[in-house]
Amino acid sequence: MLLNRPVKGFLLDITGVLYNSSGNGGTAIEGSIDAVKRLYEESKVAFVSNESSHTRQHLLDRLTRLGFKLNMNDIYTPAPVAIDIMKKNNLRPYLLVHKDCLDEFKDLDTSNPNCVLMGDAEDDFTFHKMNEAFKILLNTKNSKLFTMGNGKFYQRVDGPCLDVGAFGAGLKFATNCEHEIIGKPNESYFMTAVNKMNLTKDDVVMIGDDIVSDVGGAQKIGIRGISVRTGKWRPEWESHPDVTPDFIGNNLKEIVDMILDNKVK
Amino acid sequence: MLLNRPVKGFLLDITGVLYNSSGNGGTAIEGSIDAVKRLYEESKVAFVSNESSHTRQHLLDRLTRLGFKLNMNDIYTPAPVAIDIMKKNNLRPYLLVHKDCLDEFKDLDTSNPNCVLMGDAEDDFTFHKMNEAFKILLNTKNSKLFTMGNGKFYQRVDGPCLDVGAFGAGLKFATNCEHEIIGKPNESYFMTAVNKMNLTKDDVVMIGDDIVSDVGGAQKIGIRGISVRTGKWRPEWESHPDVTPDFIGNNLKEIVDMILDNKVK
Numbered sequence: 221m222l223l224n225r226p227v228k229g230f231l232l233d234i235t236g237v238l239y240n241s242s243g244n245g246g247t248a249i250e251g252s253i254d255a256v257k258r259l260y261e262e263s264k265v266a267f268v269s270n271e272s273s274h275t276r277q278h279l280l281d282r283l284t285r286l287g288f289k290l291n292m293n294d295i296y297t298p299a300p301v302a303i304d305i306m307k308k309n310n311l312r313p314y315l316l317v318h319k320d321c322l323d324e325f326k327d328l329d330t331s332n333p334n335c336v337l338m339g340d341a342e343d344d345f346t347f348h349k350m351n352e353a354f355k356i357l358l359n360t361k362n363s364k365l366f367t368m369g370n371g372k373f374y375q376r377v378d379g380p381c382l383d384v385g386a387f388g389a390g391l392k393f394a395t396n397c398e399h400e401i402i403g404k405p406n407e408s409y410f411m412t413a414v415n416k417m418n419l420t421k422d423d424v425v426m427i428g429d430d431i432v433s434d435v436g437g438a439q440k441i442g443i444r445g446i447s448v449r450t451g452k453w454r455p456e457w458e459s460h461p462d463v464t465p466d467f468i469g470n471n472l473k474e475i476v477d478m479i480l481d482n483k484v485k
Numbered sequence: 486m487l488l489n490r491p492v493k494g495f496l497l498d499i500t501g502v503l504y505n506s507s508g509n510g511g512t513a514i515e516g517s518i519d520a521v522k523r524l525y526e527e528s529k530v531a532f533v534s535n536e537s538s539h540t541r542q543h544l545l546d547r548l549t550r551l552g553f554k555l556n557m558n559d560i561y562t563p564a565p566v567a568i569d570i571m572k573k574n575n576l577r578p579y580l581l582v583h584k585d586c587l588d589e590f591k592d593l594d595t596s597n598p599n600c601v602l603m604g605d606a607e608d609d610f611t612f613h614k615m616n617e618a619f620k621i622l623l624n625t626k627n628s629k630l631f632t633m634g635n636g637k638f639y640q641r642v643d644g645p646c647l648d649v650g651a652f653g654a655g656l657k658f659a660t661n662c663e664h665e666i667i668g669k670p671n672e673s674y675f676m677t678a679v680n681k682m683n684l685t686k687d688d689v690v691m692i693g694d695d696i697v698s699d700v701g702g703a704q705k706i707g708i709r710g711i712s713v714r715t716g717k718w719r720p721e722w723e724s725h726p727d728v729t730p731d732f733i734g735n736n737l738k739e740i741v742d743m744i745l746d747n748k749v750k
Contacts, residue, residue, distance in 0.1 A: 347610040347647070354638065354647050372659040373619065382612070382619050382659055389658035390651035394637040 227479050229264035229419045231410065231438070232256075233428035234271060234279065234295075235374050236451015237472050239286055242377035248286040249450050251473025256288055262480055266413040267295045268426070270369030270403040270433060272339030272384065273318035275299065296413050298368035298403035299324050302337055305366070305402065313337035313366070314356050316349050316387075334360050336391070339368040340384045350387065357395040365391055369403040371433055375452040404430075405437020414443070425466070427475055429453045436463035446475055492744050494529035494684045496675065496703070497521075498693035499536060499544065499560075500639050501716015502737050504551055507642035513551045514715050516738025521553055527745055531678040532560045533691070535634030535668040535698065537604030537649065538583035540564065561678050563633035563668035564589050567602055570631070570667065578602035578631070579621050581614050581652075599625050601656070604633040605649045615652065622660040630656055634668040636698055640717040669695075670702020679708070690731070692740055694718045701728035711740055 232238065238256065239246045259265040267290065271279055276295050283290060299321065306313055306328050314333035315325055318341050325337075336353045357363050371383035392399055403409050414424055425444045428434020429451030438445040447453065447465035450472070458468065467484055469475035478484045497503065503521065504511045524530040532555065536544055541560050548555060564586065571578055571593050579598035580590055583606050590602075601618045622628050636648035657664055668674050679689055690709045693699020694716030703710040712718065712730035715737070723733065732749055734740035743749045 341612075343612050345612040345615070347606075347608050350610070350651075351647050354651070355644060358638070358645060373623070379620060380623060382616050382655070386615075386619070386655035386659040390647070390655035393654035394647055394651040 225422055225444075227263070227425050227444075228423040229266070229414070229417045229425075230259050230476070231266050231268045231413055231424055231426040231443070232259075232472070233404075233426075233430065233434050233451075234267050234269040234283075236429035236453070237427060237448055238267075238283060238288060240375050240377050240451060245282060245285065246377055248288070249471060251471050253287045253289075255473040255476040256290060258476055258480065260289070264417045264419065265290075265294060266417055268404065268410060268413050269295065269297050270340075270371060271297050272299060272321060272368035272403075273342055274320060275324045278320065296409070298409070299339070301409065301412075302366060302368055302402045303328060306335075306337065311335045311337075314353055316341050316344065316353050317368075318342055319344055335364050335366060337366045337368070338384055338388060338391075340374075341387075342381075345387050350390070354391055354394055357391060357397040362398075364398045364400060365395075366400050366402055369433065370401045370405075371430060373452060375429070380452055404428075404433040405440065407441045410438060410441060410443060425479070427472060431457040431460050431463050431465075435465045439463065439466070448472055448475060490687055490709075492528070492690050492709075493688040494531070494679070494682045494690075495524050495741070496531050496533045496678055496689055496691040496708070497524075497737070498669075498691075498695065498699050498716075499532050499534040499548075501694035501718070502692060502713055503532075503548060503553060505640050505642050505716060510547060510550065511642055513553070514736060516736050518552045520738040520741040521555060523741055523745065525554070529682045529684065530555075530559060531682055533669065533675060533678050534560065534562050535605075535636060536562050537564060537586060537633035537668075538607055539585060540589045543585065561674070563674070564604070566674065566677075567631060567633055567667045568593060571600075571602065576600045576602075579618055581606050581609065581618050582633075583607055584609055600629050600631060602631045602633070603649055603653060603656075605639075606652075607646075610652055615655070619656055619659055622656060622662040627663075629663045629665060630660075631665050631667055634698065635666045635670075636695060638717060640694070645717055669693075669698040670705065672706045675703060675706060675708060690744070692737060696722040696725050696728050696730070700730045704728065704731070713737055713740060 238252045239248045312329045314336045317339040367388040370385040373380045421442045426438035427446045435445035444466040447468045503517045504513045577594045579601045582604040632653040635650040638645045686707045691703035692711045700710035709731040712733045
């Protein structure tokens, strides 16, 4: 018995677990290509990402170029969920998203915005755009801030890099607006992937480099959370005040091999 | 007896009370030029601002062009205090300040930064600069974020505009760093002006458009706080959960005239 219960499926974060990103691509993390291959052959796998600076297709192309083999249908990103929420609730978002992602939202009505939808906009987090978002939240009654993920930072090849959560925190400080996170650590987001695998919470583990969104988020809803010492991992998180991972491994390959070889007690 | 005790001196916020700013100057708020004139003639006055996108000289020039008559020595801005703190504590700040203000900090050692000093940088709040500040706070042991003021927003001629506090909140969310506010609502900042007037807390009132930094900040240290319905003032603040102003007036002139004419009971 591994980690007290059998592991029948793996939820994997992408950035910092499969690869570290950079402006023009990034680099695969050692062993991760083989680990993904083994998971496809011997278990079930889904990629549960808060990535919002690339479309799923773009992300798949990027990973494929790096040598990964995975199926588009196994990749979960917040954008399609966000689009669904906007349409169902007649929301017209002010889009503060990465320019490479704008196309994904082209069917949404963005005239006369009544909410803000924010992703990891990177260089598009300008003062002007932050101000536009701020004014909508300040001046529109019951307007809400939606963020695709709520991370503090993520790892790029050139170092750690501020994530959407920081810019969301700024808008919340200025406006006291309501805030809804679309993506991890939202229960429904994890569960979409689990259900699609025809498994239950008890069957799967979540492996990620974000102690709060990945590991803590999974654990909070009863999914085992495994921390990986790659990407943005920080040594001080191993004594994190709120989150104790069910297991910690040096990289994805080590964790996958240990679990599939029944070496995690 | 006005407001229960005589008023022997006036602390005034500048932006939103004297004038509303814009990129190339701004516009005087109706009556404020006369109000300042009357205060110089009949009472004592100091201008206690969190302004950090202009030097004191620049601010004086701007106000003079708009028709105000005031003395440079009566203007308090956070930058000189910040410079003093940096020098006394051997701090080498990463400067995230407005480009028009950079010159004011030219004597500081900014090599190999060990803290972040942030002002109202406006267009200089780029993703790149926010990231640089973030990396210093994340990677430097015991590093600290200093912000000149901590406002949520301020009023420009073209509308409300995000203030330094929002960007500070983002960096704090991402790093859990220590944070020190230089400016209002810090007690020592108000008291520098009060002492310079040879008055006590009991003698003065603070008039401002920011319910938290101006009115609440003053009240917290025992100075009467007066809210003015100009600048960034919002109707909902008149039932603010934490702050009840000692008096509320429609504009600076009305407040000054009522107090000096003994009409505030």
